[in-house]
Amino acid sequence: MQGLSSRPPGSQASLDQCGVHQCPGNQDFRCPLPLNSKCARCCRLAVLAKTDEETIVHSCNLSWATCMVNSSRASRGIMSYSGRYSSSFPRNHHSQNQPQKDGFQQDLEKMAQLACLGFLGAGPQARRMKKFLFVQWTILIIVLFIWWKHNGGLLPHYSTFSKSVTPNTDMLEYFKIKEGDASLISWEQGIRSKEELQKRLLSDVMMFEVSVSLRGYGTAKQEMLPIVLNALASEELPFRDWLMMVIEAKKGFKINFGCIEAVDISLQYLVEFQDQVSVASVLRVRFRFDFIQLAVPIHLSAAVLNGPNAEFSTSKPLDASRFIHLCSSLMPRATLSLGWTSKMVNGKTSRYSWTTVMQMFDLIHDAQLSLPISLNLESEFVSGSIQQLKWLMQMTNTTLHIYLNSKNLTPAVDILAMRKQFPKNRLYYIGLSDVLSKVRSLENEQPEKFRDNTFILKADLWQVHSMDNMEMLMASESFLIKHGILESVDDLYPNEHKSRLIQTTVEFTNPENVGEGLNIYLHGLLGISGVQGIRCSIRRDGLMLLTVDGVNDHRSESVHTQLSGTASCFRISIFEVYNRLVKFKVQRPLDCSFAVIEQEQVLSIPIAGFELKSGRLFLSKADDSQYVAIDRIEIS
Structure with a gap:
């Protein structure tokens, strides 16, 4: 504690004012400052941290400098001596074995002492320091605000925006x-x-x-x-x-x-x-x-x-x-x-x-x-x-x-x-x-209205039977089939006494192959020889075919008709009263915009007494020359 007796030369007046006193609460520690001084912090630190002598002494040095500034007779002298604070304050207030501080550490101490002078001191020199710090901080805040507004943030915009x-x-x-x-x-x-x-x-x-x-x-x-x-x-x-x-x-x-x-x-x-x-x-x-x-x-x-x-x-x-x-x-x-x-x-x-x-x-x-x-x-x-x-x-x-x-x-x-x-x-x-x-x-x-009694057979409701992925191009609602079979994964007839209406639109993309056709099977069953069930078939040339075959071993029935026109697209409707009747209706438009319907034909077959083995729907195309496009299939 002998280091506390060190003082800057030429500052006897301030030392008279900053005498050495015992600190209340810690009688073993003697403070170099008067107890009634506003800047006397050493005693309080001594009470709070009795064992941390290094921290206490360091704070006393800063407070000592502040106390000397408060003295009107010595304030001018201490500021003129501010360039040598590191030599004015005690260096050997610790043990004799403490290593000597380098120039960088001394500069840090100078900065800390000047900051203490600005924030804690009083008198003309301290007020000048406070004004200086206030101006510096104000300029810094203004510059940061302008930078933030220009870049949209603190980081440079060319290092973040282009990433x-x-x-x-x-x-x-x-x-x-x-x-x-x-x-x-x-x-x-x-x-x-x-x-x-x-x-x-x-x-x-x-x-x-x-x-x-x-x-x-x-x-x-x-x-x-x-x-x-x-x-x-x-x-x-x-x-x-x-x-x-x-x-x-x-x-x-x-x-x-x-x-x-x-x-x-x-x-x-x-x-x-x-x-x-x-x-x-x-x-x-x-x-x-x-x-x-x-x-x-x-x-x-x-x-x-x-x-x-x-x-x-x-x-x-x-x-x-x-x-x-x-x-x-x-x-x-x-x-x-x-x-x-x-x-x-x-x-x-x-x-x-x-x-x-x-x-x-x-x-x-x-x-x-x-x-x-x-x-x-x-x-x-x-x-x-x-x-x-x-x-x-x-x-x-x-x-x-x-x-x-x-x-x-x-x-x-x-x-x-x-x-x-x-x-x-x-x-x-x-x-x-x-x-x-x-x-x-x-x-x-006009909020969107939904029809509760209609649902769409989307892609996830079909099982594909095909050797090549490009033979079936399936989006969520529409499909393009070149060759292969599609099978619905769920039974479409959970209620045996309910009627069903299946609607879709098909378009053949190969106008030259008039024999190309699409088959739609109701109550289908996939076997070794293909799909068996109630078959509704439409060909590119307009030939319609409705056949009930393979449902049992004893009965088979078929009807067909021909649609006139040249359009390669058709609108199909299949209406079934379960276990009683099937109607197959096809419309052929003047062109594929369906603005004008050129011809319409309906085929029907009574199916009472036929053995219906499943409630699944099948789509098949045997000819692989070109795709046939199938719009979304609606069932109501």
Whole structure:
């Protein structure tokens, strides 16, 4: 404890005031401070920690410095001596064997003593120190607040943002649409000038869509310069300028390519921006305030197949293989948007046929794409293609981009029907935002109604008997069968006295094979020779056949008829009164939109007295030339 007698030279006046006293509660400890001083903390520490002499003495040194500041006669002297605090305070207040402190430890002690002077001291010098610390902390808080507002957090945005957001990031996630409703994503199309683009970039629009081609494409003046296509534009807008402005605004964008020659050059621009981001992510340095990041949703779009009424369209599909190769090699993390060339023509087909969607399925399946995929659809063709598009969406794990055209306006009730058939988080609408607002209001006013007496035989209710997975392409509700047998896993007739109505729609994808057919068996039983039961058969040429055979060994009955027409699709209804009668009705439309029914035929057979061995339903197809598509099978 002898170290407490050490004092700074030239401070006798302060020592007179800071005399040595015994501490109450610990008579063995003598404090160098007056008991009535505001800064005398040694006595309290001595009482609380009697055995920790090192802590007590160290605190006494700090309090001693504070006490000397409180002395008006010595305050000026102690501050002038502050540069040598480490020599002013006792060094040997511990045992003689304590190692000497290095310069770094001495600097820490200086900082601690100055902090004590600012927080605990009084007098003119202490007040100056308090003001200095207050100003420093205020500046630090302001700087941290500005940094937090600019970066959206304490960590630099270029070290966190690009890790979680990539060009193939889901738009709902990027724009934080918590409702999970893709129709809430707002789109902008048809920018006429750079000034209009700058104005719209400051709005709440989320996604920008642009059509790109080469300057003078198809003419003698064609140049290898991608430009933005817009018939209403007052000036030519280079695609590179458009791209820079949109990326700097951190908006997502979708590029529709009008020619295959523009794809390579345009994607090279994206690669340049991507390389800049890669360098910055390695260096973790923001070179300038207008530095851009390629961390927004990016969709690369093109029509690659002929669609409905493509023969009447002026545009031609791009080379699908080349387009997919360029996108997957240059921008492997973007979303690929594929579509069809199409045109709405009065009196012509107004749907995506099974043949059309099968071509898209084959293209995606054969390419073995790892990129996320979206499908571009025209709204006027969607209403008649619900089952086809649901099958394609599920089989390829894609999202749908539905274009709402002001020239061929789709009724709000049809759009509402689409929203009830597809998952809302995978159904995007582009254009006519006012129509979408009306649809959402109608959706809230008209809750969905369910028919309790009808259920659908979905994929998980069937057992597949086939040698090859590609012979049965099954989504949740619709199936494509090339060869094989489907068997329902449950008995459809738990109540022997109840009638059953089975309804479905089938379409043959091979128009040339007129002998191709589909068999539907009621009360079927699978044996060595095939399925036996009540067989309802329809062929591509319209031949209907209703047969009761193999139910027992003694009776067999069959009726048939022929449907006229050329359409390759049929609507089937099978009505059965259990153990009494079976009716087989088939409708053949003028075309597969089923807007006009060309002919209808009904076959019936009494089945009283036949031995019905099971209540299971079977579907079979023997010819393996092409697929037959079966829409959802409803049973009521």
